[in-house]
Structures are given as C-alpha cells and as structure tokens.
Amino acid sequence: MTSEKWLGNPYFPISQHYKQLFGEKVYKIPVTTVDDCPNRRGLKGMETCIFCDVWGSAARAESMDMDLKEQIIKYKDHIGKRFKAKKFLVYFQAYTNTFEKASILEKQFEVAAEFEDVVGFVVGTRPDCLSPKVMEIWQKYHEKRFVSVELGVQTFNDKDLEWMKRGHTAEQSLKAIERIHKNTDVDLGIHLMFGQPNDTKASIIESAKISNDLPISNIKLHNLHVLKNTPLEKIYNEGNFIPIERAEYAECVELFLSHLRPDIAVHRLSALASRWDELVAPAWAKQKMESHQFIINHMKELDSFQGKFH
Numbered sequence: 001m002t003s004e005k006w007l008g009n010p011y012f013p014i015s016q017h018y019k020q021l022f023g024e025k026v027y028k029i030p031v032t033t034v035d036d037c038p039n040r041r042g043l044k045g046m047e048t049c050i051f052c053d054v055w056g057s058a059a060r061a062e063s064m065d066m067d068l069k070e071q072i073i074k075y076k077d078h079i080g081k082r083f084k085a086k087k088f089l090v091y092f093q094a095y096t097n098t099f100e101k102a103s104i105l106e107k108q109f110e111v112a113a114e115f116e117d118v119v120g121f122v123v124g125t126r127p128d129c130l131s132p133k134v135m136e137i138w139q140k141y142h143e144k145r146f147v148s149v150e151l152g153v154q155t156f157n158d159k160d161l162e163w164m165k166r167g168h169t170a171e172q173s174l175k176a177i178e179r180i181h182k183n184t185d186v187d188l189g190i191h192l193m194f195g196q197p198n199d200t201k202a203s204i205i206e207s208a209k210i211s212n213d214l215p216i217s218n219i220k221l222h223n224l225h226v227l228k229n230t231p232l233e234k235i236y237n238e239g240n241f242i243p244i245e246r247a248e249y250a251e252c253v254e255l256f257l258s259h260l261r262p263d264i265a266v267h268r269l270s271a272l273a274s275r276w277d278e279l280v281a282p283a284w285a286k287q288k289m290e291s292h293q294f295i296i297n298h299m300k301e302l303d304s305f306q307g308k309f310h
C-alpha cells in the first residue's frame, strides 16, 4: 500500500527525508571529536550507561587518533568513491557531543563548514547537556547550513532509564525536546531502544503516541544488545537480562511504526553491532541486512505500515 510513496518500504525512510531536503541522496560521515560524557565522568554520581562500551558509539576506533578535518577528508573520499556521493552530512556521533566548551563546539562546525559539499551537521547528544549557548550555535549554523540534533531518549519509562543508568528521566527528555524546539529551528530527532525489561505491547504503542505529539522529524530505533566489557554483560552473565529475540523485536517495531505519525522519518530499523567481536548477545545483532529484511517481511505479512493506526 505504501510502496510507491516510500519507494517500496512500509515506513518513511530517513534517506527520503534527506532527499526531500537536499534534492539528492546525502551520506552521513560519522566523526569522533569528543571522548567523554557526563556518565563516564561520574558527574552527580552518574555511572556509565549499562549498554555502552568504551567507544561510546563511535563508529570507527581509528577516528579517535585523527583530527576532525582528517576524518572528514578520509571518509568523504571513501564514501564518495564507493557510492559516487556528492553531498555529505558530518555526524558528530560518539559520546556526548555537547559535553564540551561551546567555543570548541563552534570551532568544530567551522572546520566542517569549510567543505563545500558538507551540506549540514548532525549532532548526537543527551537530554541533560543543552546549554543556551549550544542552542545558539546550532541556530546560527542552521541559518547557513542544515543542523540536525539527535537526542538519546531511549525510553519514556523511568524504571528502565534508571536500570540503564542513563542519569536522566523521561520528563527531562520531553523538556529538552521542548527547549530545543522553542529556541531553535533545527531538525530534531530522537533515539529509542526496544528490548528493555519493562517493555510491553502497551508501552510500545504509548511510546509511538508520545512521539507523535513531539516536534520531531525523525526517529532512530535500536535493539538493546550486550557488548563485551559493559555493565550489561555482567548483568547478562548473571542471568538477569535476556536479550530480545529478532521475532519479538520485529513485533515491537511493527507495533511502534503502525502507531507512528507517517511524516516522521525513520533511520535504520535495528542497531547493528559494528564491532562483531565485541558482541555478546543476541547473535542476530550482527546481521544488518537479514534483520532489516526480517522486520520488513514481518510488516508486509501483516499488511502493516507506518501510521496504519495513527
């Protein structure tokens, strides 16, 4: 039913959102410019999020030893050759990208903006790391280039946020979204994670309904998985956490998307463990394309699509 509208997908893919914005396909270049976050620093008694490994979501370990300009040149060249890419978004992905002096953050934007084919920036951060100055910088650059902010909300359930040691509440996430929306015009997205202890069908549907009322344009979905040398590995080894199976995860995604506003663009449907040797469980988190196809097939079998029940 939605095939034509979303190029064969039962959901609105982020690639199409970007294509609508830029007139052609754009490619994200994940960069690492910080190596810290409030949790790792132990601010206010916070602890590392239980699922987070030493890389703090950095896509490439070698990026840690390169400055921003080197990273952009290297990966732009690589992606450009591989996909004949012409336009890029620099994705400040690893750790907490606003946990740094505002002047340094602005300098990073300046460096990235020197590249003409970099059409914008995507910044990953936490709900409790938003100073007025940071938002001012986002707005300033959004007036010249595209700026998108991805907020790690993870869940709207406080019990699970506490269990994951996120160090913020669901209300803080909602307030952060409200503040960004009030103070800037940036493109805003959130990350959510399924497979948590208190997830139920009702809570997944509720998450979609909460998301529908937010001023966001995109959502990234993750499946909670266990990586080596994380607090979650210990919890898993002690038998106190069972990772979500692929079939169950596909049910969560279908349930969520079918209740989600159809104009919210969706990034990948599940998380991929990019360092395979660090994945403890579940094994399916290694299989990017298979898992994606599994979820799509599940949705098609049910004749389901994003917004079906919205």
Ligand code: SF4
Residues within 6 Å of the ligand: 036, 037, 038, 039, 040, 047, 048, 049, 052, 053, 056, 057, 094, 095, 096, 126
């Ligand atoms: S998930 Fe983000 S906030 Fe949590 S410990 Fe990792 S880098 Fe820090």
